[in-house]
Amino acid sequence: MKTAIYVRVSTNEQAEEGYSIDEQIDKLKKFCEVKDWQVANIYKDPGFTGSNIDRPGLKKLINDVENKKIETVLVYKLDRLSRSQKDTLFLIEDVFGINNTNFVSLNENFDTSTPFGKAMIGILAVFAQLEREQIKERMTMGKIGRAKAGKAMSWHWAPFGYTHKDDSYEVVDLEAQIVKQIFHDYLSGISITKLRDKMNDEGHIGKDIAWSYRTIRQTLDNPTYAGYTKYKDQIFPGNHEAIVSKEVYDEVQKQLEIRQKEAYKKNNNPRPFQAKYLVSGLVRCGHCGAALGLHQYAKKKDGTRTKIYKCHSRTGKKKNVTMVKADNCPSCDYPKEELENVVLSEIEKIRINPQLIQKSSHSAQEIDDTPLIKRLEELDRKLEKLVSLYLDETLSLEMLNDKKELIQKEKTAIEGKLNKTNKQKPELKISEAADILKNLKGSILKLDYEKQKIIVRKLIKQITLKDDEMVIQWRFAV
Ligand SMILES: [Zn+2]
Structure with a gap:
């Protein structure tokens, strides 16, 4: 049995009895003699701590194990290999184990080639997990403790307007003035985007880099400015001086929420009056990917014109070359009334049978997690x-x-x-789509053209046409 002897002693442990390198080697050699094992090599890490695996002797051992030079690794005591359960488990399972190398610790009578040794690995795994959780817990306790005590939460940077002082923050006057300005401008109705531009036009005073939407947004909802410390969602009174009053801060939080809702509404109601025709801007050619535009043919004898939706690749050459996607698109024309009626009928179908909304959304979304x-x-x-x-x-x-x-x-x-x-998040929730359809209180085919246009745009993101095939991409689908 080719055996590797591994010995380690940290500087602190040198003084302790039974832990000297020579003594360990001596005992392990004797053990090999009794077992009739051949000592292939002795790996030493004198003066190295066992709290990590960054040790020259250990590295060489790992290397030899991986090169199949070793059949058994022998240590005097389990903690010689590592003081961390996590690292011990890693070495035993992921280094020794996968290379079919046994691991034996003399003191604990621990031998991975025996059933008992194998069971020990399982137990080690439990303790390794425990160790990881304890470390996490300790770190969390540390942070929440700081927050509760009103101390500064970050060592690396203080929020704009403050600098670190001892365990807390100290106000930087010039920067604090700017923070105040941001809060008050926002309350006076200026949007974050405009505020950002304004601050940057003024030369982002006090700040090395320009303000972004995100940094302004973060400034506005940072409770540090109202004198608080925050850890996750919990807020505690801080030891530092506030830059804005609690009232101003709270009012800004309200405004942030209101304006966010308004922006959301606006984005989900895509400018319905911009398009002149029911599906213009929504239809794409399934052959070449270009948009379809509306065209009018010459007046007929009765004075009416035939209107058609037509692929821009076939019409744009004279008018707007950038809209052309292919030289010879084989797509056909779609008479306006006909196409619009088909689209409206599709909406009518899901209005009459709301269960179809669920089906048309392809996969289930709005899944409650x-x-x-x-x-x-x-x-x-x-x-x-x-x-x-x-x-x-x-x-x-x-x-x-x-x-x-x-x-x-x-x-x-x-x-x-x-x-x-x-x-995967759809643009429109299924429930919102259902509400839109319910509010019609009757057939969409009976509404006036302008109203139909609004509904079509609320529900449909894109319509792809290829010969007589139509694929509707709903806004509530993923
Ligand atoms: Zn085309």
């Missing part, structure tokens, strides 16, 4: 329970691993689903 998140939490609890069953010896390691795998699979699937639903 709550059940999925609840299921995730449930699975985590299940995992914890399994581990404790295992520790109580009610469950074998094999069973634990089998069940763990099943749970992990489901977790991965749910997490994937959550990511997907978060990414």
Whole structure:
């Protein structure tokens, strides 16, 4: 058995009895003799701490293990390998394990080639997880403790208007004046975009780089300026001087919300009067991708003109070359009344049968994430329970691993689903689309042309026409 002996001692530990490098080597060599193992190499890390794996001896050992030079790694005590459960587990499983190298720790009688040793790895995993959680917890406690004590939350930068002083912030007068101006200008009705331009036109005084929409927005809702400290969603009274009054700050928060809602409404009501015809601007040619425009033919004998929607690739050459997408587009003409009626009928269909909205939206959106998140939490609890069953010896390691795998699979699937639903958001909620249609209180075909135009644009993002095929892309679909 080609055995690697690994020994480590930190500077602090040198003084401690039984921890000297030579003593460790001595005992391990004797052990190999008893076992009739051949010592392939001795890897030493004198004066290195076990809190990380950045050690020259260990690196060389890992390298030799990966090059299959070693069959067994032997240490005097488990903490010689690492003081971190997480790193110990990593070395045992992801370095030694996958290279079919056994790991033996003399002091604990820990040997990964035995069933007991294998079970120990499972236990190590539990403690490694615990260790990770404790570190996270400690960091969180640290931050929330700072916030509660009213201390400054960031060491690296103070918000514009302040500078760090001891454990808190100190007002920078010039910058504070500008912050005040931003709050008061905003309250006087100036939009964030205009405010940004105004500040930058004045030369973004006190600031190295120009203001952006985001930095103005962040300034307006930063509670630090009203004298608070914030951690996540919790706000605590700070130890620093406020730059704006609480009243001004609160009023600005109200305005931010109101104006955001207004902007949202505006964006979801796309300028309905701009287009002259029902579907102009919405239709695309399925052959070449160009827009379709409305054209009128010469007067007929009765004085009327035939109006058609026609691909710009076929008409734009004289008028507007930039709209041409193909040289010889084979698309056909669409008589205005006919095309518009088909589109309106499609809307009428979903108005009469609102269930079709759901269907036309392709995949289910507006999925309520709550059940999925609840299921995730449930699975985590299940995992914890399994581990404790295992520790109580009610469950074998094999069973634990089998069940763990099943749970992990489901977790991965749910997490994937959550990511997907978060990414895909339709422009219009299904419920909003349903409301629009309900408010018509009758057939869309009976409305006047201007009103039809508004509804069409509220609901439809794009219509693609290819010969006699029509595909409608609804705003409520993803
Ligand atoms: Zn075309």
